[in-house]
Amino acid sequence: MRDAIKQMSKYVPGFQPPDGEQWIKLNTNENPYPPSPQVAEAIRQELGDGGSLRKYPDPPSQSAREAAADLYGYDPDWIIMANGSDELLNNLIRTFVGEGEELAYLNPSYSYYATLAAIQGAKVKTFTLTEEGEIADFPERYRGKLFFLTSPNAPLGISFDNDRIAELAGRCDGVLVVDEAYADFAEINALDLVGQHDNVIVTRTFSKSYGLAGMRLGLAIARPEVVDALDKIRDHYNIDRLAQVAAVAALKDQDYLQDTVQKICATRQWFAGELETLGYALLPSQANYVFAIPPDRNGKRVYDALFERKILVRFFSDPALAHGLRISIGTREEMETSVAALKEIG
Numbered sequence: 001m002r003d004a005i006k007q008m009s010k011y012v013p014g015f016q017p018p019d020g021e022q023w024i025k026l027n028t029n030e031n032p033y034p035p036s037p038q039v040a041e042a043i044r045q046e047l048g049d050g051g052s053l054r055k056y057p058d059p060p061s062q063s064a065r066e067a068a069a070d071l072y073g074y075d076p077d078w079i080i081m082a083n084g085s086d087e088l089l090n091n092l093i094r095t096f097v098g099e100g101e102e103l104a105y106l107n108p109s110y111s112y113y114a115t116l117a118a119i120q121g122a123k124v125k126t127f128t129l130t131e132e133g134e135i136a137d138f139p140e141r142y143r144g145k146l147f148f149l150t151s152p153n154a155p156l157g158i159s160f161d162n163d164r165i166a167e168l169a170g171r172c173d174g175v176l177v178v179d180e181a182y183a184d185f186a187e188i189n190a191l192d193l194v195g196q197h198d199n200v201i202v203t204r205t206f207s208k209s210y211g212l213a214g215m216r217l218g219l220a221i222a223r224p225e226v227v228d229a230l231d232k233i234r235d236h237y238n239i240d241r242l243a244q245v246a247a248v249a250a251l252k253d254q255d256y257l258q259d260t261v262q263k264i265c266a267t268r269q270w271f272a273g274e275l276e277t278l279g280y281a282l283l284p285s286q287a288n289y290v291f292a293i294p295p296d297r298n299g300k301r302v303y304d305a306l307f308e309r310k311i312l313v314r315f316f317s318d319p320a321l322a323h324g325l326r327i328s329i330g331t332r333e334e335m336e337t338s339v340a341a342l343k344e345i346g
């Protein structure tokens with residue numbers, strides 16, 4: 001066994017209570033609404049009596065690439081489909097960062113980057129992100145091979161504008177990967193930068209805005225030479241037949257996406273106002289969650305009290321985050337129940 005694997009610790013995903021248990025689940029930023037009805041219809045059609053599953057899926061997921069290309073205004077050879085955007089994060093590291101070489105990300109941001117770096121035996125550098133959105137110690141030139149910029153940031157919810165991202169890209173010797181898992185909820189995104197800067201790559205997921213976390217779908221927008229490289233190292237049948245038709249149907253139903261996103265953003269705004277009335281401090285969120293700081297700055301206390309009431313939110317024991325909680329935005333009804341619970345908890 002490689003030393004890197006022996007020594008690394010395992011990534012712990014947000015707690016998933018067994019299906020059927022009555023929890024209000026606001027801990028993994030899933031969508032409270034189902035995917036577009038077109039998705040279930042496409043899956044039923046593809047499945048038929050099950051016979052289509054005898055055959056392997058289309059290796060490049062070409063129909064999905066074309067649907068994404070249409071939507072984002074890039075040619076299909078600038079798009080690669082993935083089995084969740086986590087697969088892309090992994091393959092981007094394998095493409096750009098050799099064993100012993102360095103990658104970077106912000107602290108706080110998505111903790112899975114650390115796990116993926118450990119698997120590769122890559123070195124990790126973190127730059128501190130303040131609650132005001134400043135990157136405290138980013139060097140004049142960053143010489144590492146890859147820099148993950150999560151925008152909107154998870155778990156803080158704040159996002160970076162394109163001038164800022166372009167400036168950071170100009171200071172990177174390696175690639176800048178903008179992890180846009182939540183960009184559909186934001187007012188801005190970095191899609192245009194992919195065409196303008198030769199070292200910018202954008203990743204997206206279907207897990208949050210499209211309500212398809214259970215399907216495992218993601219994609220990247222990148223230069224064709226990067227797409228070709230990622231294409232070499234992915235599992236050649238990475239997207240199964242049902243997921244491929246689901247991706248096409250989801251991407252084509254933009255009316256449904258916009259409708260869902262609008263509902264969630266409206267609920268977010270209402271919920272943020274209620275929390276502020278309760279004395280909480282909130283960071284301005286561009287995502288489907290808020291980072292909420294209780295008056296006594298004791299995230300664990302509130303987490304435990306909500307847990308007792310079968311409301312699951314995300315608490316991070318990291319000292320930089322333990323003063324608050326990340327709360328996903330559910331339905332209006334779920335958030336009303338949560339506000340009532342928080343009033344009781346005090």
Ligand SMILES: *Cc1c(COP(=O)(O)O)cnc(C)c1O
Binds near residue numbers: 084204206216
């Ligand atoms: C949820 C999330 C992902 C993973 O998305 P999948 O497509 O479900 O693998 C990646 N990055 C960030 C920041 C996320 O929050």
